[in-house]
Amino acid sequence: SQELEQSPQSLIVQEGKNLTINCTSSKTLYGLYWYKQKYGEGLIFLMMLQKGGEEKSHEKITAKLDEKKQQSSLHITASQPSHAGIYLCGADLTGGGNKLTFGTGTQLKVEL
Amino acid sequence: NAGVMQNPRHLVRRRGQEARLRCSPMKGHSHVYWYRQLPEEGLKFMVYLQKENIIDESGMPKERFSAEFPKEGPSILRIQQVVRGDSAAYFCASSPSTGGAASYEQYFGPGTRLTVT
Numbered sequence: 001s002q003e004l005e006q007s008p009q010s011l012i013v014q015e016g017k018n019l020t021i022n023c024t025s026s027k028t029l030y031g032l033y034w035y036k037q038k039y040g041e042g043l044i045f046l047m048m049l050q051k052g053g054e055e056k057s058h059e060k061i062t063a064k065l066d067e068k069k070q071q072s073s074l075h076i077t078a079s080q081p082s083h084a085g086i087y088l089c090g091a092d093l094t095g096g097g098n099k100l101t102f103g104t105g106t107q108l109k110v111e112l
Numbered sequence: 113n114a115g116v117m118q119n120p121r122h123l124v125r126r127r128g129q130e131a132r133l134r135c136s137p138m139k140g141h142s143h144v145y146w147y148r149q150l151p152e153e154g155l156k157f158m159v160y161l162q163k164e165n166i167i168d169e170s171g172m173p174k175e176r177f178s179a180e181f182p183k184e185g186p187s188i189l190r191i192q193q194v195v196r197g198d199s200a201a202y203f204c205a206s207s208p209s210t211g212g213a214a215s216y217e218q219y220f221g222p223g224t225r226l227t228v229t
Contacts, residue, residue: 031216042116042203042222043155050216088155090218097216098145099168102155 003027004091006103013079014111021074021106023089031092032072033100034063038085046074076108084110114139116206116221117186124227131191131198133224137206144187145218146179149201161187162209194228201225 005024013019023032031050035043047056049065049072056063060077076083086107090100117136125131137144146158160168161181172179176194181187191198202225205218 033218035220040225043205043220045217045219048217090155092216096168098143098160099157099170100145100147100155100218101157102147104154 002104003093003101004089004103006087006089006106008106009104010107010109012109012111015080016078019076019079019108021087021089021108023072023074023091023103025070025091025093027070027093029065029069029072029091029093030095031097032063032065033090033092034061034072034074035088035090036085037088037105043088079108079110081110081112084108116141116204116219118202118204118221118224120224121222122225122227124229125194126229127195128193131194131226133189133191133202133204133226134186135189135204135206135221136186137204138208138219140208141206141219142209143207144181145205145207146187146189147203147205147220149203149223151200155203158189191226194226196228199226199228 007022033048034046037043047063052067052069054065062075065072086105088105090102119134144161147155149155157171159172159179176192178190201223203223205220207218
């Protein structure tokens with residue numbers, strides 16, 4: 001089984017709606033990273049969380065790491081077509097801060 | 113400040129040839145990571161390097177693959193005698209060495225898409 005599970009695998013929302021993507025680990029998360037990838041392109045760094053309970057926001061995207069440090073959620077408020085893409089969570093599961101394990105991604109489509 | 117640069121963006125090789133993928137980290141970054149994204153699979157860590165040193169190569173296949181990050185110039189991921197199963201997107205990431213939380217932030221390049229025919 002995957003060490004890092006993302007849900008849902010895919011999501012279609014109407015423009016203006018809110019949405020949440022989850023990332024659950026079978027191990028302690030020493031660092032949790034959220035990236036966005038457009039098909040066929042590189043990864044865009046969104047946020048990194050390290051402390052239990054930590055929450056960060058960038059524009060309309062908010063990410064939180066739960067207190068037990070085994071789950072993170074990414075929340076988008078008032079979605080726009082520019083939010084469409086594949087969202088990937090990556091995790092430091094060893095504490096070394098260098099080797100990231102990635103989930104399989106959540107594909108987001110935003111309909112007008 | 114330019115981002116992580118990778119070249120070539122697309123590379124086609126016949127079975128048995130060698131593939132060389134280059135990565136120039138962001139300015140001020142001295143840590144480089146290589147990841148591979150196989151079709152329909154997630155990103156997998158391959159190797160972590162600092163200047164002139166391989167720190168962690170636990171994700172590298174035992175044969176045909178090698179990586180270096182010389183004192184001068186880009187990091188190179190080299191695949192010898194490529195096979196069809198090597199077809200994938202290869203991403204390079206870099207992080208700063210300033211210490212603190214920011215030193216763990218990995219910024220990715222656009223990737224090199226290798227196709228083996």
